Amino acid sequence: MAIDRAQVRHVAHLARLSLSAAEEEKFAIQLSQVLGYIEKLNAVDVTGIEPLAFAGDQDPSQAKAALRDDRALPGLPREEALSGAPQRDAQAFLVPRIIE
Numbered sequence: 001m002a003i004d005r006a007q008v009r010h011v012a013h014l015a016r017l018s019l020s021a022a023e024e025e026k027f028a029i030q031l032s033q034v035l036g037y038i039e040k041l042n043a044v045d046v047t048g049i050e051p052l053a054f055a056g057d058q059d060p061s062q063a064k065a066a067l068r069d070d071r072a073l074p075g076l077p078r079e080e081a082l083s084g085a086p087q088r089d090a091q092a093f094l095v096p097r098i099i100e
Contacts, residue, residue, distance in 0.1 A: 001039065003028050005024040005025060007028070008024045009024055
């Protein structure tokens, strides 16, 4: 599947990006190559192959060994956490109001 400059321009508009004509052409070529590669991957027969939890796993049981226990650890003291804040009060970070 080929991507043309008009499609790149449309996606750039949705993402609020400003691209030059040269960038539109460059990205059209690169995105077309990516989609071509994905088409090749889709053509591969993966019948009987189990998905992996992590890239490089050979045995799904090994995935469990890579994970640590989920447990609460002590955090920073409040004063230390607030020490680098540009604006703060005694208990919290102060940020500009964005919702009226």
